[in-house]
Amino acid sequence: MQIAIISDIHANIEALTVVLADIKRRGIKDIVCLGDIIGYGPNPRECLLELMDCKAVTMGNHEEAVLYYGEDFNPKAREAIDWTRDQLNRSDCPKEENYDLWNFLGVMEQMIVTDEAMFVHASPRDPTKEYVTPDDTQKDREKLEEIFTHFERVCFIGHSHIPGIYTQELRYIDPKTIGGEYKLEEGRKALINTGAVGQPRDGDPRASYVTFDGATVRFHRLDYDFKATMEKIIKEERLPNYLADRLAVGR
Numbered sequence: 186m187q188i189a190i191i192s193d194i195h196a197n198i199e200a201l202t203v204v205l206a207d208i209k210r211r212g213i214k215d216i217v218c219l220g221d222i223i224g225y226g227p228n229p230r231e232c233l234l235e236l237m238d239c240k241a242v243t244m245g246n247h248e249e250a251v252l253y254y255g256e257d258f259n260p261k262a263r264e265a266i267d268w269t270r271d272q273l274n275r276s277d278c279p280k281e282e283n284y285d286l287w288n289f290l291g292v293m294e295q296m297i298v299t300d301e302a303m304f305v306h307a308s309p310r311d312p313t314k315e316y317v318t319p320d321d322t323q324k325d326r327e328k329l330e331e332i333f334t335h336f337e338r339v340c341f342i343g344h345s346h347i348p349g350i351y352t353q354e355l356r357y358i359d360p361k362t363i364g365g366e367y368k369l370e371e372g373r374k375a376l377i378n379t380g381a382v383g384q385p386r387d388g389d390p391r392a393s394y395v396t397f398d399g400a401t402v403r404f405h406r407l408d409y410d411f412k413a414t415m416e417k418i419i420k421e422e423r424l425p426n427y428l429a430d431r432l433a434v435g436r
């Protein structure tokens with residue numbers, strides 16, 4: 186059975202809509218969401234409502250920041266967090282809906298472990314905060330080695346917004362170099378970053394997500410109307426414009 190794994194939507198409803206339609210078109214019903222549904226983008230309510238029925242959801246650092254105060258965010262990012270929190274408390278929206286949104290944030294898991302895989306927003310060592318990046322395969326191999334001791338076969342992560350495969354030999358594989366398809370090796374572990382739905386940072390502005398059938402991971406990239414998302418961000422005074430600019434370049 187196939188599942189879809191999505192992460193880092195960042196309140197980008199245009200990207201999320203395109204991704205969900207693609208998942209539906211493939212006949213996949215089970216979606217695991219790795220968090221950061223909100224933060225940075227202009228449509229936090231819409232994205233949360235859309236993902237409430239997901240099979241499973243883990244908490245991202247942006248959900249954590251909205252719930253528990255983001256003291257480790259810089260001032261500009263914190264303003265976006267505060268704006269997001271205000272959106273979830275909007276007095277012109279039904280109170281019940283506001284409760285539902287907050288409850289949804291409150292029940293997100295730190296980490297999900299099934300027979301087939303582990304799912305976590307950032308890293309198995311530090312579920313919402315630790316970044317794993319391609320640089321680590323050169324500069325911090327000890328960190329990667331340690332991370333691989335925390336899961337069995339395959340672990341899906343988001344957080345860095347850079348899609349890719351980290352092999353147990355501590356190699357990073359860019360999905361584009363292998364046609365977007367990676368078959369798990371017998372007896373070898375793999376750490377898979379799904380990339381970001383709503384704010385890619387690998388130089389490709391297209392929305393990113395993966396599907397998994399228990400043996401093979403497939404990376405998908407989809408065009409969406411990022412100009413529409415950019416316009417909304419620019420119109421919203423409390424969201425800094427650089428959050429719009431980066432969507433056009435995928436950085």
Ligand SMILES: [Fe+2]
Pocket residue numbers: 193221245344345346
């Ligand atoms: Fe994120």
